[in-house]
Amino acid sequence: MNYVNCRGGGIADLGNPVGSPVTVGSDSSGEPTSHVGGYSILQAEDEDGLRKLLEGHPHLHMPHASITAYEFLPMPGM
Secondary structure, eight states: OOTTGGGGGGEEEEEEEOOOOOOOSSSOOSOOSOOOOEEEEEOOSSHHHHHHHHTTOGGGGSTTOOOOOOOOOOOTTO
16 A cells, blocks of 8 residues: 555645746745745644654655645635
């Protein structure tokens, strides 16, 4: 069984790799400070659940690899 199949319903969107970033704003002359290779949307109750969900993730077997997770927050006023 592969990693995705053993995660149950915790992977809401497997995601995709991403290309080069484009900065849009009033001052968009600098190089991006973030280097994102791809994204997935995960669903966990809390940080402990997220850590369990990411146990054995193939990316974490690469040298110096890490996964950064961001919580989706409600949009103010919506």
